[in-house]
Each structure stands twice: as C-alpha cells, then as structure tokens.
Amino acid sequence: MVATSLKPLHVDQSRIRPEIQALQPRLVEWRRHFHQRPELGFRERLTAEAIAQKLQEWGIEHQTGIAETGIVAIIPGNRPGPVLAIRADMDALPIQELNQVPYRSLHDGVMHACGHDGHTAIALGTAYYLSQHPDFAGTVKLIFQPAEEGPGGAKPMVEAGVLKNPDVDAIIGLHLWNNLPLGSLGVRDGAMMAAVELFDCTIKGRGGHGAMPHQTVDSIVVGAQVVNALQTIVSRNVDPLKAGVVTIGSFHAGHARNVIANTAKLQGTVRYFDPGLEGFFEQRMEQIVSGVCQSHGASYELDYKRIYPPVVNNSAIASLVRSVAETVIETPLGIVPECQTMGGEDMSFFLQEVPGCYFFLGAANIERDLAYPHHHPRFDFDETVLGMGVEIFVRCVEKFCVN
Template identity: 40%
Template sequence: MDHSQKATVPSGIAELAEEMTMWRRDLHAHPELGYEEVRTSDIVARKLEAWGLEVHRGIGRTGVVGVLRGRPGNRAIGLRADMDALAMEEANDMPHRSRTPNRMHACGHDGHTAMLLGAAKYLAETRRFAGTVNFFFQPAEEGLAGAKAMLDDGLLERFPCDGVYTIHNDPDTELGQVNIRAGGMLAAVDYFEVTIRGKGCHGAQPHLGIDPVVATAQVVLAIQSIASRRTNPTDTVVVSIGQINGGSSNIVIPEHVTLRGSVRTLKRETRDQAEAWFRAAVEGAVASQGAAADISYQRAYPPTINTPAEADIATRAARDTVGAANILPNQPSFMAGDDFAFMLERSPGAYAFFGQRTQERGGVALHNPHYDFNDDLLPVGAGYFATLVEQTLASDPTEM
C-alpha cells in the first residue's frame, strides 16, 4: 500500500470499528456451514430490524435481505455478503477461535458479514442517499450455490437492483489495496467424474483383459491437451485431476478406475468448448484402448464477470476509500470461483478483492486452518460500501 494515502472512510464508519470487530469475532467463534446459518442469520436479521430496516428472512433457505430506503429516488443497488463457514478444524489458538469442532471461518465470510452490517448501521443512521439499498446476506457460498438459491426464491424480482456489488478479502494483497476492473475476475468452475470400464484379469495375463489403468493414463494425457493444444493461447483453461481410484490388489488388473477433478475457464464460450473437448478427449482415449467411459460433468459456478459501467462505479468508490495509488486494475484473474457469478448473470455489477495482509497479520491463505480475517479491513470494507451507496444513489446525477 502507498502509506502516504491512508484509507478515507466516513467518520461514522470509523467509530464502528470496535463494534464490527466484536461482531466479527463472535461470528468467527460460532461458524455454521452452508444452509445451516441459523444463528448467524438470526443475528443479522435482529440487528437490521433494530436499525429500522425492512427485513426478509428465509430467502434461499437461510438467507436474509434488509431493505433500506433513503430520500425519494427510483434507483436501487444490492450489496452482498456471504455468511457460511467451512468444514475444517481450526488450528489457531486465540480467544475467538471456533468453538465448534470441524467448523471454521477459513475464508473470511465472518468479516464480510460484519463489514456489511457496519455499512447497514451507518447508512441507516445517516441516509445520505436517494433510493433503495438492498442488503443481501447470502448463505452457502462454499460449493452449495447459495446465491442461486436466493435467486431461485425471486431475489431480484422481489428486490430489483440497478447493480449488485460485493467484495472478498485477499490475503495475498496488502491491506488497503483493491483489485477491481471490468471483465473476468474469477473463473467458471465445473466438476467431472469419469469411470473408465475395462475387463479385469490377472496381472500375469493382461492380454485376456482390457486394462482401465492404461486407459486412464491415456485420458490424463488427452485432457491436458485441452489447455495446451485446443485452447487459444490468449485464453485460459485449467484442467486439474484431484483423485484417481482403482483396484484393490497389486497383482490384479481392475475392472474400472474412477478419476475426479475440475475444469476452470474465464469465458462463457470457452466453458462450452472445454466441456465438448473434454468429452471428446475422454471418449477417444478410452476407445483407443478398447475400454469405455461413463462421464459425469457438473457445471458448478459460472465465471464472475464485472460489467464495465459498474466496474467503473466500484473503482471510483474504492479509489475514494483507499486512494488512487492503491487501485490494482491489471491483476490476473483468480482461477477459483464464487457464486456471486449467478447474480452477475442476472444483473450488472462488480466484484472486488480487498487486500488484508500486513506484516503482523492477515497473510495466511484462504481455506488454511491458520487463517483469520484481519479486523483492520472491517472499516475499509464498510467504508467502501457506504461510499458506493452515497455516490451511486446521489439525489442528483451531477453530484456523482
């Protein structure tokens, strides 16, 4: 971070820093998995109600929406925070460590929730905007598509928005720096399971069988050519195999082998091509060995693609929060996925990464048992949300 430019947040947000830290640490100590966020969503809903927001529970099962109206105005925006934790055992030793076995806030969703609550409290007290702010507290981001569940419950029909916005903490980036731009921020993530069926036989007589292990080796090589030989070098496809399972004896050629993995792409059209190439590569490889394959290809999350106008809006709010020198507009896309992408398929909007690393804290990777959200990011993130609202929903376009 350019330390000559400290984060500029509204004074009311700065005054909430200690309170947001208390909320965040309480949520961290009581993590809940996707669609199990009963305590978390109740805390969120009660706070929003206490601050005078119109509150709707049970959207996407455990999701919560808070509606805040300012001065008369026709425009509306949505601000989203994810609430769920991961099925991990926390390795930290601190007063607010997880009190629930095999449950941990290892991705910072406790911080995302706390900072959006802080923004909601500040905006409810000040209401220096014209129009409506919809606060989306989303369940089940971690692989369970909670954003889609909220959309399936009519989220954007019931709470229409001119744009939707969210942020994610980034331990790889310094506190006070923001990665935001138009275009692809995160990848589409799709999962595959392939069962390669051969004919089992004794290892001393391989000619009497059809070896699914050899066929699997051919498949592994064939699907890696999707990135190196089928995809335009200026585009990106990542094919990763995480599991290969087969056989139970070192002297018997098995009947079948199963492999599982993921395919990640940044463009919608490349995603379609990658699936077709994957199926063709698998089928061709197994056929060359006389084997057969059962292919399950599950489309999980689409790519997270910021729309240009909303990326500009988000960039301005971020710039006015952390300073122009701390905006990182040319960072490479991150090949993980986020289900906020479903919202961006239905509405214009923008996703931003906010750095949280300092020399003292915040640098442990996401999904690591030693991870903890850096509380110094709370007023920065809440300040960004508040600034975004006050700029985007200014009563007169000339004020923007």
Template identity: 45%
Template sequence: MQEGILSKAAALKEDIITWRRHLHQYPELSFEEVETVRFVKEKLEQLNFDIEYPIAKTGLIATLKGESEGPTVALRADMDALPIQEESNLPYKSSVDGVGHLCGHDAHTAILLGAAHILSQNPLKKGNIKLLFQPAEEGYGGAEVMVNEGALQNPAVDVIAGLHVHPTVKTGETSITEGYATACADSFDIKIIGKGGHAAHPHLSIDPIAIASTVIASLQQVVSRNVDPLENIVLTIGKINGGFARNVIAPEVALEGTVRLLNPNLRPLVKEKMDEYLKGITEGMGGTYEFTYTDGIPSVYNEPTLIPDLHHSIDKVLGENQLLKVKPSMGGEDFSYYTNKIPGVFFRLGTNGSEDTSYPNHHPKFNVDEDALPYGSAILAQFAYDYIENH
C-alpha cells in the first residue's frame, strides 16, 4: 500500500497544484466560502463519496463507506482566507483586493482533495473515512459549528487527523507536538473609569491614563508571580483607547488584550488574579473598572497514543525520521474543537523549499513549496488506511 499511495499522490501532483492555484486566485473570507465549497463539491461529485452539503453554512462533509463495520477516521481541511492584501508577483496571485490565502488553507483544501482521489481509488474493506471541508478557521470557530451540527456523528468518528502547511519545516519533513500543541486564545476587555478634568489641575480629577499605566505594568505579574514558570502563558495588551487632547484628563480608558495559555485548567486562576489586580490598583488610585474575560479557541491536544500511528504512516510515505518533535505554539487553531471531543493528531507539513517559501504564515508574501502538496495527500490517506487496518 505504501508505494501505491505515494505513487498515486505523485500522479495527482499537477492536479493538486492546479486546484490549489485556482483556490489561491479566488480567496473567500470566513463563512463566505461559497465558490470555494462549490469547487470542492464539483471535484468530489466525480468520486464515490456520500456528500453532505451544506453544513456550518459553507462547509461540506464527504464520507467513504467500507464494505463492513470498522473504525471511522476523519480528515480535515479548512478553506477560508485572510483579510490581508497579498504582495506577490505570482501569476495566480489573489484576484480579490484585501483578501488572500496567506495562511495556506488553499493548500489544505487541495491536499484533502488529493487524498479524496487516492481514497476513491482504493475502496475500503471495512470502516469509514469522513472528509471535513471546514469554513471559518481564522478566528470564527468554524470547527465548533461543524461539531455542533453533527460533523463527528453518523457515523461516529473515532479519531481525526489534520495538517497545517508551515515554513518552519523543510519540504519533505513534518513536525508535531505531543499533548497540548497550541494555545487557548482568550481575550479580555478592560475599562478604567476615572474623573475627567483639566490637565493643569490633576488634583481635581482622577486620571484613568495614569491608572492604566500602572495596570499594564502590574498585569504582567499575573504571569510572572502567580503561575508556575514552567507553564506556558502570554498576557498581551494590544490596544489602548482613551483621551481627547494633550491638555485634557479623560474620564475613561479602554484596554484590549489576549491571554494565550496551553493548559486550560489555568484559565480560572488567570481570570481571578487579573480581577484582583484591577480591583486593587483602581480602588487604590481612586477609580473604578469594568472587566470582561472571554474564553476563546481552546488548545489543540495531540493524543499521545495516536502519535506512533501517525509516525508509522509518515515513515511509509517520507521515509524514517521525517516526523520531528517540536515545542508547542502559542498560536490558536480551531482544530481543537475536534480534539476536545475525540482523539486526534494535528501536524505540520513542511513547505519551506526556498527563500520564496520561507515567509511566515499571515505574511503578505506567504507562499508554499508546491512539491510538498502530494506528500500531504499521501500522509492523510495513509494514516486513514493504517488506522482502520490496525484498529
């Protein structure tokens, strides 16, 4: 099966590249992937899948059923683009102003279409394989909507696998993190309320900007002095809004920020300590505050018992020692909504083949080495076959 799958993927290479370039040229934002999913549907209708469409507004599920009962494996690709202007001279660059596939979801979709063609050529003796073409990964939680609308049911999914193209890994290699692999991406809003007045008479006012400066410095101690330093937590205030003029003391200031942490069990501690610091500082300086903490996308959890299965499948496709173990990322990824429900693995596919494909995800010049695309298709198909065969 090993050489057969890799050779089938290689035979599909030009098709996969063509699909990816088409999607790259016509990007669509989250929950707006109307033409994208229509393109996917047209390609899948040529194959022997049962298609469920639409799901999660602009998503699609394609199921390949075996001849007898067995495990069900899901493979996922996200389809949405980013609100970023692409800066490249590629002949297939984005045709939509201010929108671009600068995170690689065009590649993910083309890769899963490649896997679909491989799978359709090798009918299952047992079990099922579900392909999840998901909308709205970029901060809109499309995976959560997919789960809520039953993507992991009928038939019930036993395990799920997904990948992300990445410039930190060379073409021909892959990487993974065991356990918590990405961060919970939480957000918070703070309003510091003082008393406005004239800058020449600060004693007659309560300056929320002065309070905010103390708050910003002190909140960093929530991480550095209240949490085990071996835990991974980042607290960042990314936006401040307040004030009218240089000679005016404003009545209030608004702060916006994010908390990234790997271990979701630390969320209650972080919330509690942030609130305590805010209360102490604002009251001590004569002001008041409003504080809202919002749980965001949870952490992706790579099931340790599945990693040897993935490793074995990657060895078959790429050769031995091409799955690297790496540190977690503090970025967010909504694949976590699947791994919160069922065991899963989420790995990085190396797409760095030259300087042109070394730009980071979300960079205006982000691009992928297209030689890596058939590897992704082969690995996903191989993992699905191997898991069903061995479980």
C-alpha cells in the first residue's frame, strides 16, 4: 500500500493556521488523557464523560448516551446552509500495552492500539475551533461513536437517528494511518475498505481408532478438503478484476495421535470491496461445505455473520477532501489515491445512508520509532498529525458549508 518509506515527509506547518497551531499542546494533552484511559466498545464511559465535559465548558450543544456511550454535538454556523457530519470513534482494544511512555495505558489489558484516541482528540479540537470561529454556512454535527472495533457502534447510532434532526447532507471521517508516513494522506473514490464477514464451521464426522479408519468418518480429512475447496471461491468464482479474500484463521480438531477426531472446527473471515458481492460468499460457502461433507458422509453446522459492509466513498465528497488535502499537504508522496485496504470499518453504515468520504491520514515516523502497525502492543503515532487533522476537517467544513 505504501510506495515509499515510512520516514516522515516535510510538513509545512505554515499551512496550518496559527489558531490551530496554538491548539497543538492541548490536542496532545487530550489525546494522551484518552490514551491513558482506554475503554472497550460500549464501555467508553470515562471517555464520554471527558468529551461531554469539554463540550459543556465550550457551550456546545450535545446529546449523550446514544447507543450506550455515543455523543452527538451540534455546532451552527452564523448563517443557514448544509449539514456536514464529522465522525470519530472512541473505543480501544483488548491488548496489553508494551510502550514505555509517560502516557501508557493505566488499564490492564486494554490499549488504544489503533489511533482512536487521536481521532477523538482531533474531533474535539475541530469542535473547539468551530465553536470559536462559526463563520460558515450551515451546521456541523460531530459524532463520537463507540465500539468501532466490535461489535460495532455505527449501526445503532444510525438507528438512534444521529443523521437526523438536522438531517445530514454529507459525512466525513479520518483514520490515522501508520501504513503511511506523516505528511501524506490516502483518499480515493469508491471502495476504500472491505466488507467484513465472519464464519464458524463445525464438521461432524464419526470418531474412532486411528488404526481402523474404515470404521470412521474422519472430520480432519473432511475439514482439510473444505479448507482447500473454499480457496476456489475467489480464484474460480469471483471476477479476477474484483478483489476478495477467504481466510481460514483457525482449525481445531482431535486430541490424541491414535484417535480419529469426531469433529473439526474451522473459523475464518471473508473480505471484498464490491457491494454487489453481498450474500454471494455465504451462499457459495454453504454449497461447498455441504457438497464436501455429503461426499464423505459427514454433516456440518455453518454460522455465517455479515459484520460490516464495504466502506464506499462518494466521488464528490472524496474530491472535496482531496482538494482540501492538496492545500494542507505538499510533500513528494502527498495524496495517495491507490490507498486501499482489506481491513474493515463500520463507518460504512454511515456511508450507506448519506454521501461521504473516509480517508487515511499518514501518522508514522520511523525515525522516532513511531511506525508499529495497527493493533500492535507498541502502536503509537507522531502527534504532529493531530493539528493537521483539525486543519483538514476545518477546511472541509469551510468548503462544504457555503451558501
């Protein structure tokens, strides 16, 4: 995905307005506060309390307790116009932090290992700036969302009506991205991130003595053939011009060398970009597992779950983000249009309802040892990116909210 090293590129701080540059120490302070107090999905009570306290202090209208711990803040401009939503996720991961930094996690076994602490700080900084500089037409709605990492907070927030009253015309969001260096930004039209689907499959054979296989139905043999057969879904059933992944991540069976296992359990994930493939993988997997099991005299149980649809950007809003990024970022790498990942994100549920754009903001700095991958116990990022994120969000508001 990255066409160059993760060394930071030149960041022209003069392109970040003085008022936002002055916010940088507070952005770092807020981010580190959240980083020290990470919370898992739908348990972000300390995070939500801290956000609500700031919004209250700044006189920003807001509603708490949406989809358990979510918050929506409303910032009106000084004249009528469209409504732009900005989304930031708040939750952390069940990972023990290994970083030895003053702001390391205080919560055992929980860590901000994906940058959501930065997303929340950037959204707070954007809220503060806009509340002090409401010279735009329309309304900005800031959505602080729980549980992106699972089981998913975007869908219940949509169902709770966060895109209504006032009705949102478009939505934007960012992900701090350690696959790109500081001073770069990834944005593209169409599919940006993949659908996420999960499955659990239990092959039911007939166990027996390892020396007498003719008396058994070997669930391991059947399971192995299922694993191989599932790989043909992408290679032989999906258009080669459309990307897809079927991964078996877990295969458990048996407990002794001389015992043929009665059952074998497989677990895996499916990823794809094309929304038109929704339902296809589940149907094809059912056909393959059924056929293989039937041919061996085995039975099966298949539990298939569709978690998140693909993240699909609207071309007009993606163009707006790209044009704004070009005014903030001027580097050799700059804007990365091919930036795309099979990772998933429940920002997709917002984008199914209203046009919008989700983009990656490079945050890695290998020279400062800030380039570990997402979900790694030593994940961290260059905090210079926080002011850049606020500047980009503010300029998107100024460009979209016009009359």
